[in-house]
Amino acid sequence: MTISTPAAKTAQLLAVLWERNLPVVEERLAILESAINALMATGELAPEIQVDAANVAHKLAGTLGMFGYPRGTDLARLIEEVLELPDPLTPAEGQQLQAWFVELKAVLSK
Amino acid sequence: MRKVLIIDDEDDIREVAALSLEAVAGWTVVTAHCGAEGIRVAAAEKPDAILLDVMMPEMDGPTTFKNLQANPETSHIPVLLLTAKVQGVDQRRFASLGVKAVLFKPFDPLTLSEEMAAVLGWTD
Numbered sequence: 651m652t653i654s655t656p657a658a659k660t661a662q663l664l665a666v667l668w669e670r671n672l673p674v675v676e677e678r679l680a681i682l683e684s685a686i687n688a689l690m691a692t693g694e695l696a697p698e699i700q701v702d703a704a705n706v707a708h709k710l711a712g713t714l715g716m717f718g719y720p721r722g723t724d725l726a727r728l729i730e731e732v733l734e735l736p737d738p739l740t741p742a743e744g745q746q747l748q749a750w751f752v753e754l755k756a757v758l759s760k
Numbered sequence: 761m762r763k764v765l766i767i768d769d770e771d772d773i774r775e776v777a778a779l780s781l782e783a784v785a786g787w788t789v790v791t792a793h794c795g796a797e798g799i800r801v802a803a804a805e806k807p808d809a810i811l812l813d814v815m816m817p818e819m820d821g822p823t824t825f826k827n828l829q830a831n832p833e834t835s836h837i838p839v840l841l842l843t844a845k846v847q848g849v850d851q852r853r854f855a856s857l858g859v860k861a862v863l864f865k866p867f868d869p870l871t872l873s874e875e876m877a878a879v880l881g882w883t884d
Contacts, residue, residue, distance in 0.1 A: 657870050660783045664776065664869055671772040708815070709770060712844030715866030716776050723866050727846070 668717045675713075678706040679755065682729065686751055689744045704733035714758070725754040762787040762882065765805060767798030767824065768813035768842065776869050777811060777842075785873030795819030799827050802834045809880055811863070814843040814854065822857055829858070838880055842867070 685703035689695045695703075707730035714722030729750050732743050739747075764787050768774045771793075778789040790805050792798035796819055802810060810828070814821035821841055828834045838860040843850065846864060854862045861879040863872075877883070 656784045656786075660779060660869055663779050663783065667772065667775050667779065671775075674772065708844055712865035713770070713772050713776075716773075716869055717866075720866075727844075 664717060671713075671717075675710070675758070678710055679758075681706045682710075682751060685733075686744065686747050689739060690748060693741060693744075695739060700733055700739075704730055707733055710754075719757060722754055722757045725750050725757065729754070762809070763790065763805065763807045764788070764876070765790050765792065765798065765802055765807040765810045765837075767792045767795065767801075767810065767816075767821075769793055769816040770813070773813065773842075773865070777867070777872065780867075780869035780872045781876075784870060785877070787873065795821070795824030795827070798824055799831070799834070802828055802837060803831060806833075807837060809860075809876065810837055810839045811842055811876070812839050812859075814841055814845065822854070825857055825859060840876060840879060 682703055685695060685699050688699065707726050710726035711723050711730055714720075714726060729747055732739070732747055735743070762785070764781055766774050766777050766789060768777070768791075774791045774793070778791060781787045781789050790801055790807060792801045795816055798810070798812070812821045812824060816824075819827075821843075825839050825841070828837065828839060841854050841857070841859045841862045842865060843854060843862060844865040845851070851862055863875060867875070
């Protein structure tokens with residue numbers, strides 16, 4: 651296939667990079683899911699797990715949009731902001747995190 | 761030909777930014793995966809600009825920038841910070857460091873070079 655423009659070439663290479671980076675994305679999603687599940691199951695989250703989850707949410711927020719998933723960036727950023735709250739998370743915040751996470755996975759599965 | 765150094769600890773960001781600047785703008789790109797390596801590469805390669813991530817382990821972007829500024833070999837190189845922090849307080853803090861600009865993640869790979877060129881006054 652002939653690639654006619656730099657933009658087309660970039661788009662094609664981006665798709666390749668996305669496929670190559672999928673395992674990293676999936677690993678980050680797994681860390682988020684584990685933290686949210688722990689929060690929902692026990693009603694609390696160990697501080698180190700919360701920090702790790704906030705970090706991976708930050709990384710997802712910074713990358714998903716450049717691969718064509720702007721809603722993924724928005725959702726990851728919302729999750730990050732809640733995980734960075736200084737006070738212990740409430741059950742309502744846990745439910746909100748779970749809802750955003752479910753939407754995030756749905757967005758990325760399209 | 762322009763040469764840009766990308767300093768970021770995340771492989772995917774480095775790869776996409778490098779792809780963007782090389783394929784869209786035709787610039788030469790060199791990369792570093794941490795602040796310490798970035799300082800070494802900057803001194804050795806003398807890039808025309810540096811795209812520097814804010815949040816990195818061990819040496820973060822602002823500390824890396826201060827080290828670059830302290831070295832006469834690299835102090836003249838314009839630095840553009842790259843961050844996923846979008847809150848105003850963070851933006852003001854980063855801008856006050858003396859960097860050329862603060863750019864935000866996620867960037868659009870198709871327009872990143874245009875955005876950089878505009879900030880840097882690169883019209884060629």
